[in-house]
Amino acid sequence: MxxxxxxxxxxxxxxxxxxxxxxxxxxxxxxxxxxxxxxxxxxxxxxxxxxxxxxxxxxxxxxxxxxxxxxxxxxxxxxxxxxxxxxxxxxxxxxxxxxxxxxxxxxxxxxxxxxxxxxxxxxxxxxxxxxxxxxxxxxxxxxxxxxxxxxxxxxxxxxxxxxxxxxxxxxxxxxxxxxxxxxxxxxxxxxxxxxxxxxxxxxxxxxxxxxxxxxxxxxxxxxxxxxxxxxxxxATTVADYPVPPRQPAPWGPVEVTGHERMAALLTKGLADLEALRLAEPTASADERENQFVAAGCPWFLGLFGRDSIWAARMMLPFGTELARGTLRTLAGRQGRRHDAFTDEAPGRILHELRPTETRHGDGLVLPARYYASVDATPLFVVLLHEAWKWGLAEKEVRLLLPQARAAMEWVAATLGPDDLISYGKGRADGLLHQGWKDSPDAIRDAEGRRVDPPIALCEVQGYAYQAAVGYAELVTALQDDKKQAQVWLDRASRIRAAFQRSFWVEEPDGRRYPAIAVDGAGRPVTGRTSNMGHLLNSGILQSEEEHRAVAEALMSDGLRTPWGIRTRSAHLAGFNPFGYHGGSVWAHDSAIAVHGLAATGFVDEAATLLDGMLDAARHFDHRLPELYAVYANSRFDRPAPYPPSCRPQAWAAAAAALLCSAMLRVDADVPDRRLTLRPIAPSRMGLESPYAVRGLRLGERSVDVTVDLHGGAQVSGIDTEEWRIDA
Missing domain, CATH: 2.70.98.40 (Glycoside hydrolase, family 65, N-terminal domain)
Incomplete structure (x- = not known):
């Protein structure tokens, strides 16, 4: 044998x-x-x-x-x-x-x-x-x-x-x-x-x-x-553990024509998301399932709050049903009590769900239900607000408002005297960091020194601000509770002011950028990182000047590569192109930057990065991996794989949808019957003919968009007498 x-x-x-x-x-x-x-x-x-x-x-x-x-x-x-x-x-x-x-x-x-x-x-x-x-x-x-x-x-x-x-x-x-x-x-x-x-x-x-x-x-x-x-x-699993879905994928068919690389990326991305689907157990085969996408294969093939929320956010232009399933699944596991081992707290949204307690080596022991993320809770409210804007039925939104309120109460309880949302040192055998960059050495200053909690991350302030403003709009529109709305608008203003005081770093040449974090002594952690790209769409930046400062920092030599944005600038001490969060390029992170640049008017920068990401996808058979490496000052003419990374991975697959949205520069307000389109012209993306995207969803409506050579948009599928189309 x-x-x-x-x-x-x-x-x-x-x-x-x-x-x-x-x-x-x-x-x-x-x-x-x-x-x-x-x-x-x-x-x-x-x-x-x-x-x-x-x-x-x-x-x-x-x-x-x-x-x-x-x-x-x-x-x-x-x-x-x-x-x-x-x-x-x-x-x-x-x-x-x-x-x-x-x-x-x-x-x-x-x-x-x-x-x-x-x-x-x-x-x-x-x-x-x-x-x-x-x-x-x-x-x-x-x-x-x-x-x-x-x-x-x-x-x-x-x-x-x-x-x-x-x-x-x-x-x-x-x-x-x-x-x-x-x-x-x-x-x-x-x-x-x-x-x-x-x-x-x-x-x-x-x-x-x-x-x-x-x-x-x-x-x-x-x-x-x-x-x-x-x-x-x-296998032995915890009670009510998610199961394979019985029903079809919670999004309809989407087609891109006139842009072959985008079409190939989106086709592969949607196929990967379909394979990553899981669902809540249901009592009967006819009952409507709550579906969500698992974070990634093989290491994270389960419910992960942050990852599943981001994937659902990115997919909103193609339907709100995935967002509904994700929100309801997480709402059913929202924290109710304080637990030091699981980091559960009232209102807190789950970080990850495993079949059993897991031992990850190096002393890391995580329970089956684990709540140690600082961003999943505000992101839950952001997703609910954005899903409402994209047409999630009002009755579904109303059902989730109690969970949204509990989440915002957790945000309020987590805000410190400095009006920043931060996390401290958890138990010794748990995760050290609680943002999306959660590896032990993820937070380092410009000199390469590791910075440990307590930590306030820049993007989390943006999420918290966005959640507060969005929640205020929800309770105003659906509950006519102007008093509660004003409470959250006031808190949003304080978060924004605290961000302004604490995060901006000025360089010797006068250029500014937001720090990745503020440490326990209130000092900004210096060094350019990709986290600032998440701020562009959050609303926390106050002026065109601040948006431009972030755009210029993202496009600087140290961060920008031909195939995406590095997590850490190549000009900083400790940079490593294969560093998990210390120099690699993450697909979702770069796509968020592309979308933010496009939405805030930096169209040429967005088009350049979009082209680079589509080229990166070509080197990976049109499947964007979770992360990849780009050597600094190298003649190697392609991105290198990060060998242990998940394939497929949820927010990398969903990045295809976000890049498609960035290309269209699309925004929706279904309650107000408004659709905004400012497409990137084909010529800015190296195309010589019009392109089209078919299968956008505005509530129950399927909408097709055709973009001419000059960037003009034609929309079919909605009544222009009932809707205001800004194109």
């Missing part, structure tokens, strides 16, 4: 060359030859747990030679291999081996026959030699049933012993006593010569947990045979 290689201890596995099949919460990762050898992150997964780490295909105890692979959508991959004989002087293969992998969501009705339900592989072998061939085909399998956090930390886990199953088809079963999770690998062989072909199943006495299915085959020339390998698991 062939043994598989161990995990490389202590290092996060790389993913950039992995073939990923995804249908959340299930996925599979493998090298390009499709073999699962028990190394790195290889395996079939479900609910944050690895079901199999080894599924190795052998012919006469040797691996076939890999030829090619391709993916089909997000869920399927096809691998081709051959077997050659050293006795054949032509080196022509005598056996063709095809492996078809499909990942399907568990417990969901499928249209395939019963035998085709479940994730797994179909192996097809065909004798293409001139004579009959006798050979063995075997499949070696093993698992550790490890959780994703353990794998991410590069911590080896012991294999689980296995036993023969008792099903009608040949099967092997692994069961973990530590959490009662289990997995079954079932073989469903096709008949051969009109007879059943049962495998010999061997369990390795020297390595408990390693199982082998072996078939002795005799194929005539031109004859083929197949076996289906079905992987089914059962």
């Amino acid at each position: 062939i043994d598989s290689a161990p995990l490389l201890p202590g290092r996060q596995p790389f993913l950039d060359d992995s073939v990923i099949c995804l249908a959340a919460p299930s996925f599979a990762l493998s090298p390009r030859d499709g073999q699962l050898r028990g190394t790195g992150v290889d395996g079939f997964y479900d609910q944050d747990q690895r079901l199999l780490h080894t599924l190795r295909l052998l012919v006469d105890d040797q691996e076939p030679e890999h030829v090619a692979y391709r993916t089909e959508g997000s869920r399927e991959a096809f691998f081709q291999a051959v077997c050659r004989s050293s006795e054949d002087p032509t080196s022509a293969p005598w056996l063709l081996v095809t492996r078809e992998r499909a990942v399907r969501r568990p417990d969901v009705a499928v249209t395939e026959p019963e035998s085709e339900a479940g994730s797994g592989d179909v192996v097809l072998v065909q004798n293409v030699g001139p004579a009959a061939a006798r050979f063995t085909l075997s499949v070696v399998a093993a698992t550790d049933l490890a959780d994703v956090a353990t794998i991410k930390a590069g911590v080896p886990a012991a294999d689980i012993p296995c036993e023969l199953g008792e099903g009608l088809a040949p099967e092997v079963r692994w069961h973990s006593p530590r959490d009662n999770s289990e997995v079954v690998l079932r073989a469903e062989p096709a008949p051969l010569n009109d007879g059943a072909l049962e495998p010999k199943i061997t369990l390795d006495d020297h390595r408990p947990g390693l199982a082998e299915f072996r078939w002795e085959l005799l194929l005539k020339s031109g004859e083929e045979w197949s076996v289906r390998l079905v992987v089914q698991g059962k």
